[in-house]
Amino acid sequence: MHDIKAIRENPAAFDAALSRRGLSALSPQILALDADRRAKIVAAETAQAEQNRASKEVGAAKARGDEAEFERLRALVAQSKADIARLTAEADAQDVALRDLLMGIPNLPLPEVPDGKDEAENVEIHRWGTPRAFDFPPREHFEIPAVKPGMDFETAAKLSGSRFVVLKGAVIRVHRALAQFMLDTHIEEHGLTEMWTPVLVKDDAMYGTNQLPKFAEDSYQTTNGWWLIPTSEVTLTNSVAGDILDEAVLPIRMTAHTQCFRSEAGSAGKDTSGMLRQHQFEKVEMVTICTPDTHLAEQDRMRDCAQAILEKLEIPYRTVTLCTGDMGFGAQRTYDLEAWLPGQNTYREISSVSTCGQFQARRMNARYRAAKTETGGGKPEFVATLNGSGLAVGRCLIAVLENGQQADGSVLLPAVLHPYLGGRTKITADGQLA
């Protein structure tokens, strides 16, 4: 959510940033609402102050036994009650209206974010590894002989419909190894703290990380009102909602491995084969809570953590900075990591690392108290929040399988996974670990 004071102080800058995201100027509408709201607040508070004064006089009259004056004042106060109720309701309504409006406006891109309409205009900033030269036509993951016995879409369809998968045998073991490997690396080498969180959350959490109010149709809700998280960004980030943190505890760098649930509404026909895009998938997520002056450095750090995973897995990838037209609702800047998928002969998104600045913190009311200095401090300020995949486990499995496939139908597995697989180094063409 945006800071109304910042918009008030510099509406032109606000509108200019909005236009970079392809939105028309909103500050006139916002400022009009804001002015109206403040006028209503003044009216309501003035009336309330008068009543409070009168009430004290009533009490005083009663105390000195002046019954006539007591009754006169009492009637007066009683009369103004309805007026106050009306004014207060109006002020509240304006407040809600402004909040609703601000809630629906996306975050503003940082100056260094490239302008652009869509993903075609993202800017590559880093490339690692060289795609293997195949002396046979590389297959997509679900067509590799070694994989086929362990990736069962028919059974999943029987159970749940399309966009689900049943994994078995060697394939799920590699999947599990991947998640463990990612977590262990983040914990031991990157200094992140592992968390285990609910995957069912209340409305408030979904508002905090921007899923609500605009993107309700992208998530699933239970009959009693809980939401299934589309990413553990929701639980990790909202873990500090409403808090006033001591600056000394920042930055807080977390990671979690959870199931994620997405309806994929609007993605009909997109990536329908294989397990690239599922309703249910696993992700190792990273979330950082930090001070606003450190968030850019923290974002680079987080990106490096994600890149390190791909490098250890020996998967060629490239990193892009998303252009204004491709950024998510809450992001100020986003790096996407795209893994090389030989079966598709292209790079596909496997991680997205975003800083939201104070955007989510304002929604969640998550603050920190800056250490006192001569110049100030000591006052609560909103924290900055960042989130990134570290990585999407299912997509990472795809990348490992496609990049490791051999002419004979087997798959060679990256060395860092061998310890997690009892020393086994490959999946044979008939689907066995060996």
Add this chain to the structure above:
RNA sequence: GGAGAGGUGGCGGAGUGGUCGAUCGCGCCGGUCUCGAAAACCGGAGUGGGUGCAAGCCCACCGUGGGUUCGAAUCCCACCCUCUCCGCCA
């Protein structure tokens, strides 16, 4: 699921209708004292909003939302959460 207890400021803990935004203790910050520190003493200190150049003033907040009343942290209703015991259970 059943029974009971409880939700007050960073923490502990008072407060059952009228200057209570809230006694007190601890912790915290500033000062006095000290070579320095501790102790002691003095003083300060919540959050959000509105208004104002500012000092300040005003409004709201004692789990949440309603209600009663001239007036509510205090009374009433609903809900949420926590704890204890019992039951069930991965």
